Amino acid sequence: MKNLVVIGSGVMGRGIAYVSAVGGFKTTLVDISQEQLANAEKEINNIFERGLARKKLTFTEMEESKSRLQYSVSLAQHLKEADLVIEAVPEVMDIKKNIFEVIDQHASETCCFATNTSTMSPTEIGSYTKRPDKVIAMHFFNPVHKMPLVEIIKGLETSDETAEAIRRAAEQMGKETVVINEFPGFVTSRISALVGNEAFYMLQEGVGTPEEIDKAIKLGLNYPMGPFELGDLVGLDTRLNNLNYLHSKLGEKYRPAPLLEQYVKAGRLGRKSGRGVYDYSAKEEFAQ
Numbered sequence: 001m002k003n004l005v006v007i008g009s010g011v012m013g014r015g016i017a018y019v020s021a022v023g024g025f026k027t028t029l030v031d032i033s034q035e036q037l038a039n040a041e042k043e044i045n046n047i048f049e050r051g052l053a054r055k056k057l058t059f060t061e062m063e064e065s066k067s068r069l070q071y072s073v074s075l076a077q078h079l080k081e082a083d084l085v086i087e088a089v090p091e092v093m094d095i096k097k098n099i100f101e102v103i104d105q106h107a108s109e110t111c112c113f114a115t116n117t118s119t120m121s122p123t124e125i126g127s128y129t130k131r132p133d134k135v136i137a138m139h140f141f142n143p144v145h146k147m148p149l150v151e152i153i154k155g156l157e158t159s160d161e162t163a164e165a166i167r168r169a170a171e172q173m174g175k176e177t178v179v180i181n182e183f184p185g186f187v188t189s190r191i192s193a194l195v196g197n198e199a200f201y202m203l204q205e206g207v208g209t210p211e212e213i214d215k216a217i218k219l220g221l222n223y224p225m226g227p228f229e230l231g232d233l234v235g236l237d238t239r240l241n242n243l244n245y246l247h248s249k250l251g252e253k254y255r256p257a258p259l260l261e262q263y264v265k266a267g268r269l270g271r272k273s274g275r276g277v278y279d280y281s282a283k284e285e286f287a288q
């Protein structure tokens with residue numbers, strides 16, 4: 001694989017484009033919004049600058065990586081050359097369905113398709129194409145340039161060859177991989193949703209303050225972040241959305257804590273809204 005197209009230049013797509021270019025792939029980042037693309041380019045350049053300052057890469061590596069990266073609002077023209085397309089558009093099945101129908105029409109027969117979905121079925125997404133054997137989920141984590149894992153999820157029809165090609169591509173991007181079979185929530189979203197939800201039940205029951213619960217989990221269980229810190233980073237609305245999905249598929253143990261629903265109703269969505277479990281309004285670093 002040499003040529004990659006990343007669709008969606010939001011939180012995840014820009015990180016995926018960065019690790020792809022640094023990994024040596026000729027990468028095109030595509031979005032329908034020119035403004036999002038401009039923001040993505042600015043942020044990717046910041047990641048390069050910080051990487052250079054921290055000696056994660058040399059000046060030459062930075063310049064070579066940047067020269068492999070381009071930004072575009074027109075998807076179709078870049079698909080003919082693509083060996084792999086990674087989709088990172090919002091977690092809405094209709095949007096994803098539309099994208100996969102379009103890329104299936106324009107990409108070469110040998111091109112593989114990956115979705116960065118957190119919860120959705122790669123089998124269903126593959127069914128919107130005429131190449132379900134070449135469709136897979138490639139689940140990156142936020143922030144992509146720092147998080148070491150890509151969780152690779154095979155749909156029912158995904159071939160072993162596709163899974164192996166995707167595993168090699170992820171490794172070329174500097175990532176560790178696990179290859180698993182599709183089941184709602186995969187491995188990581190399922191566990192993370194459960195831990196985050198349990199923490200909300202504890203808060204609701206008055207077991208402790210958010211600080212105490214986060215500290216107990218971090219220092220007692222050796223988690224790098226507390227469940228509330230992580231929930232605020234991911235977004236409490238996203239967390240609730242995932243829990244509702246898992247509740248519908250896997251039953252009672254994923255029922256969202258009423259307190260979490262209340263926070264989301266109040267607009268306390270986490271860092272992105274300035275307030276979630278914690279208040280970020282005074283902290284400039286969280287405003288970006």
Ligand SMILES: NC(=O)c1ccc[n+]([C@@H]2O[C@H](COP(=O)([O-])OP(=O)(O)OC[C@H]3O[C@@H](n4cnc5c(N)ncnc54)[C@H](O)[C@@H]3O)[C@@H](O)[C@H]2O)c1
Pocket residue numbers: 007008009010011012013030031032033036087088089090091092095099116117118119139140141142234
């Ligand atoms: N945010 C996370 O922490 C996280 C982690 C892992 C996986 N994911 C998954 O990654 C995917 C993307 O999430 P995100 O947080 O980056 O979303 P986001 O909202 O930040 O970005 C989505 C981008 O897609 C663009 N877009 C929408 N429709 C498009 C189209 N038809 N063609 C091209 N671009 C289009 C939007 O303009 C936007 O820039 C979702 O499936 C999400 O579940 C998110």
